[in-house]
Amino acid sequence: MSKEKAIANLIPVFRRYGYEGATLSRLSQATGLGRSSLYHHFPKGKEEMATAVLEYVNRWFDRKVLAPLRTSNDPLQRLQLMCQNLNEFYHQGQESCLLNAISFGEGDDLFHASIKQALKTWIGELAQVLVEAAIEPEVAHSRAEEAVILIQGALVLVRGLDDTASFERVMAHLPERLLEGAAQTK
């Protein structure tokens, strides 16, 4: 099994169980690899697996969610593409955010800086789109933060209520909401 494929199989474990709940048994079962095989790929064990998962997800996120924000399309289109890919990334909100899942307990001790950086990058690139849509930089930053808040909150709610409606509603309204009052929304 390729390492990439192994990492892809590890992701849902950390997402669903958090760092402390992601036991080697669960990680082993999810990949189909024995413990020793996991240690062959990730000599430093569980912490290295989590690091690899975070890097993998960050790359995916950059390619599918952030990259569309950096294109030369008009702002509305860029935001719509982001939302479309977020919907896929989170399976209509049914999968929790890895950043939230690993932000408890030991996971927070180990990965706090990574989590912070990922959130800041996301907010920063979102704000940049809004600035390009002629929104005041300060307003743009507030709205970008609010976008991430809405997404994270909706993910929490969807998993709690077993109902994807709120996430899909947030995704549907987000682009226009972010650009509200912007000169150039077309």
Added chain:
Amino acid sequence: MSKEKAIANLIPVFRRYGYEGATLSRLSQATGLGRSSLYHHFPKGKEEMATAVLEYVNRWFDRKVLAPLRTSNDPLQRLQLMCQNLNEFYHQGQESCLLNAISFGEGDDLFHASIKQALKTWIGELAQVLVEAAIEPEVAHSRAEEAVILIQGALVLVRGLDDTASFERVMAHLPERLLEGAAQTK
């Protein structure tokens, strides 16, 4: 030590570490009680501790957050009081929501129904206030859901960014935002 006091000391452990991360060692240390003392108060062990914590927090939440919503004050005042008490409850957003923390791994298996019920109650009582402010029932429900989304999302962001600003901003704007366009906001 009284059982109430013991439960109060258990809360931050489940909040910060989640269910799987809330080990007996940590629970013991947080309460100052040995393992056997914990089992004296909670014969069924960790699961019973988590249940007690959830009930305790639900009572606190009902008394401090939901009860203000059921008073005869005007809607705006009711919502403002809720936000004020939420700010205290979450320590300006620095403490994560217990419902989010225990919604991973085994905690979800055990407490999914409780989490769901707590969220539904909160949303329902919020919506009721908006209905009394002459907002259409369907709109009221959507907005109530959005309020909980904003709160949960802000909690995730604040802990990730180490900055309470977003939570405080959400709290500050929430009451007026929920009543936007309502006939009777005074």
Added chain:
DNA sequence: GTCTATATAGGGATAGAC
């Protein structure tokens, strides 16, 4: 690269003294 076997520590839980 994957396996079996094993080492060591910590997990949850219980018995019984005080």
Added chain:
DNA sequence: GTCTATCCCTATATAGAC
């Protein structure tokens, strides 16, 4: 009601065969 001591199980991690 709290303690010490102990049980069994699972956790992470490693060694070495194939």
